[in-house]
Amino acid sequence: MTTEDYKFEGWMGLDPSSAEGKMVWQEYEPKVWEDNDIDIKVTHCGICGSDLHTLRSGWGPTKYPCVVGHEIVGIVVRAGSKAEGIKVGDRVGVGAQNDSCLGRKGDCEECASGQENLCSKFMVGTYNGIYMNGSKSYGGYARYHRCPSHFAFKIPDEIDSADAAPMMCGGVTTYSPLKRNGCGPGKTVGIVGVGGLGHFGILWARALGADKVVGISRKAAKKDEALEVGADEYIATDDDEDWMKKNAGTLDLIVCTVSSPKMPLNDYLQLLRSNGRFIQVGAPEGPLPALNVFPLIMKNIFFGGSAIGSPTEIREMLQLAADKKVKPWIMKVPMEDANKAIVDLYAGKARFRYTLCN
Numbered sequence: 001m002t003t004e005d006y007k008f009e010g011w012m013g014l015d016p017s018s019a020e021g022k023m024v025w026q027e028y029e030p031k032v033w034e035d036n037d038i039d040i041k042v043t044h045c046g047i048c049g050s051d052l053h054t055l056r057s058g059w060g061p062t063k064y065p066c067v068v069g070h071e072i073v074g075i076v077v078r079a080g081s082k083a084e085g086i087k088v089g090d091r092v093g094v095g096a097q098n099d100s101c102l103g104r105k106g107d108c109e110e111c112a113s114g115q116e117n118l119c120s121k122f123m124v125g126t127y128n129g130i131y132m133n134g135s136k137s138y139g140g141y142a143r144y145h146r147c148p149s150h151f152a153f154k155i156p157d158e159i160d161s162a163d164a165a166p167m168m169c170g171g172v173t174t175y176s177p178l179k180r181n182g183c184g185p186g187k188t189v190g191i192v193g194v195g196g197l198g199h200f201g202i203l204w205a206r207a208l209g210a211d212k213v214v215g216i217s218r219k220a221a222k223k224d225e226a227l228e229v230g231a232d233e234y235i236a237t238d239d240d241e242d243w244m245k246k247n248a249g250t251l252d253l254i255v256c257t258v259s260s261p262k263m264p265l266n267d268y269l270q271l272l273r274s275n276g277r278f279i280q281v282g283a284p285e286g287p288l289p290a291l292n293v294f295p296l297i298m299k300n301i302f303f304g305g306s307a308i309g310s311p312t313e314i315r316e317m318l319q320l321a322a323d324k325k326v327k328p329w330i331m332k333v334p335m336e337d338a339n340k341a342i343v344d345l346y347a348g349k350a351r352f353r354y355t356l357c358n
Contacts, residue, residue, distance in 0.1 A: 006041070006077070010067040010142025011338045019055035019346070021339040023141070028067065030146040031135040038086055038149045039078035040094065045140035045335075046071025046166035047345055047354040049196065049259075050096065050283075054128055055342070058285040063128050069140030069356070070096040070126035071168040073161045076152075083149040091161065092152040093318075095168035096308045098137050099124035099148050116150075117310050126151075141338050141356060153314050156322035166196070166328055166353040167321060169308065174201040175317040176309035177255050177279040178208060188212040190235075190254040190271060193282065194226045196345075197257035199329055199352040204317075206230040207324040214251065216268075225351070229329065237264060244270050253277045255306075259284035269295040269303075277302045330355045 008030045011023040018024075031037065051068035053059050072094040079088050086092060100119035101108050110118040124131055126147070127139030139145070155164045174197055183189050189210045191201035194217045205213045212233065215226030220236040227234060235243050244267040251271045256263075259282035266289070269278060278301060280288070296303055309317065320326065329352045333341045341354045 006144055008138070008142065008144050008146070010138065013055045013062070013066045013068060014064055016056045016062075019052050019342065021343040023055070023339055023342075028065070028138055030138060030144070031131055032133050033080070033146070034133065034148070035080040035082040036084065036149050037080045037146055038076050038083050038092070038152055040072065040074040040092060040145045040147070040152070041077045042072055042074040042140050042142055042145055043358050044073040044161045044165040045069040045142075045356045046168065046170065047338075047341055047350075047356060048096075048166075048169050049345070050169065052342060052346055053283070053285065059283070063130075063136065066128050067138040067140075067142055068127050069142070070094070071165045071170065072126070072140035072145050073155060073165045073168070074145065077144075080149070086149050086152055086154070091155045093155050093164050093168045094126060094140070094145065094147055094152050095172060095314060096126055097123070098126045098129060098151050099131060102150065104132065114312050115310050117308050141335070143358065151311065153311070153318065156318055158322035158325070159318065162330055162332055162355045162357065163328055164318070165355045166200075166330060167317060168314070170197050170353060171200050171204075171321075171328070172309035172314050172317050173197060173281050173307070174255060174257065175204045175320070176313045177281060177306035178204050178253070179313065179316070180306070181253050181277045181279055183208045183210050183253060185209045186211055187252045188214065188250060190214045190216050190251040191231070191257065192216045192254060192263070192268060193257035194222045194229075195257065196350060196352045197281065199226075199229045201255050201257060202226065202229045202231050203326050203328065204320075207320055207326050237267070247271050249273050251276060254279070256280050256282055258282045261286050261289060263289060265289045266292045266295065269301060272299065272301050274299045275301070277304070280305045281307070328353055332357050
């Protein structure tokens with residue numbers, strides 16, 4: 001297949017109002033082709049909260065026009081002569097990162113050590129980014145996606161494409177901090193927020209072998225869902241006024257997927273045992289609540305953050321999902337209904353991820 005056989009078109013955000021379900025379908029010019037690139041015929045693309053933040057310029061000015069979507073799964077229809085281990089016909093996934101410096105801007109400690117997601121010299125998002133050759137990156141609410149092969153990953157046969165799509169960002173965003181911070185046998189793990197990200201956190205904590213997994217959310221209404229996903233216990237912070245006292249000092253690790261400036265951050269810290277770890281992955285558009293450092297000091301608590309995951313971690317995650325039969329809760333939506341889906345996501349109707357299907 002040659003590029004004359006297909007064209008790049010997708011749902012384009014033209015201004016902040018596009019987040020209100022006003023994206024328009026149109027053709028666009030993809031990245032200028034390079035020998036390490038691949039073209040993917042998109043079969044599925046997950047909808048991520050990042051898409052809404054970007055469409056409405058919530059994290060800073062967006063480079064309109066913009067096609068969002070960084071949970072891409074599809075079939076490779078063109079592969080460059082220097083494509084890394086990927087050939088035409090392979091089923092691959094692409095997450096939130098499309099490129100890093102990979103040593104092209106001098107020595108890079110992060111890229112050299114397999115932490116490309118932390119590259120401080122050159123980072124290109126799968127959409128709303130600029131490649132070294134000056135091209136813009138366009139995401140997966142589309143028919144086709146072009147990207148450097150280094151950031152595309154073969155999907156194990158055991159994983160359905162619609163399930164794999166949300167793993168590419170939502171999945172690795174929670175897998176990575178759990179794995180790096182010791183989730184496994186002997187640990188009690190709390191996941192703050194039982195939603196698109198948080199339900200993945202529960203799934204991975206269970207798959208990694210944690211002794212106990214605790215779902216934490218505001219309302220008791222999500223308790224049954226959290227337990228069905230795999231949590232052993234559930235804490236409703238709005239509906240139980242004594243939740244902090246009852247559960248103080250019971251957790252070894254908390255991964256917080258919530259991005260609300262009103263979350264009870266200092267009470268969450270009280271849930272940790274001495275030497276516990278609190279990892280923030282939810283990315284708010286404004287500041288987090290004021291932090292009282294005394295719980296950190298007096299209990300030797302580590303407070304950190306995490307963003308997406310490295311290529312190595314993405315491969316590990318996909319293999320774990322295949323081995324442990326991890327299956328996210330998804331709702332399939334036709335690609336032509338993307339505008340309605342992003343509005344429904346903002347309204348909180350997803351249980352727990354939407355996957356657009358071509």
